[in-house]
Amino acid sequence: MPVISRGATISVLGSVRYLLSGDEEEDGVTINDDAYLEEIEKDFAPLVLLDLPTLRALMSKPVGFKVVALRVSLHYKGCEGKVRKHISKMEGVTSFEIDFASKKVMVMGDMTPLGVLSNISKLMRAQF
Incomplete structure (x- = not known):
């Protein structure tokens, strides 16, 4: 289970998202598994990709x-x-x-x- 600290960035299809809140542990926000991240990527896929x-x-x-x-x-x-x-x-x-x-x-x-x-x-x- 990867742990990502608050204020870290996650790149999804060329975009950058900042984690501001969520289920916290001592070190920051917990993201459960890769399947969850893949589902999020599908939900938030950009309509237009810009260079x-x-x-x-x-x-x-x-x-x-x-x-x-x-x-x-x-x-x-x-x-x-x-x-x-x-x-x-x-x-x-x-x-x-x-x-x-x-x-x-x-x-x-x-x-x-x-x-x-x-x-x-x-x-x-x-x-x-």
Whole structure:
């Protein structure tokens, strides 16, 4: 049974979690077994994996900075081009990513999520 002291970090799929409370022994928080940790990893698996440079860039943005993720009806490369052109003209957008395979669009900048959704919905079907 591994014992992890309070304030220690546990890395799960590239993220870091700090243990603040739990079942304590003298040395700190007790984590029962590996099966429990595997179950927790499944429950808290990230929806989007970001590499370290992208994560640092996102964290260095001002407070008004938002990331909006949408599922967009992309059927062919022409759709992707239309979405790219439309998003690039939107006010407040600093960057965006289009994943054609998973039909997802991530828009980053100082704008409202509903504004992004309504603008992209003018072109094609989109949802959060």
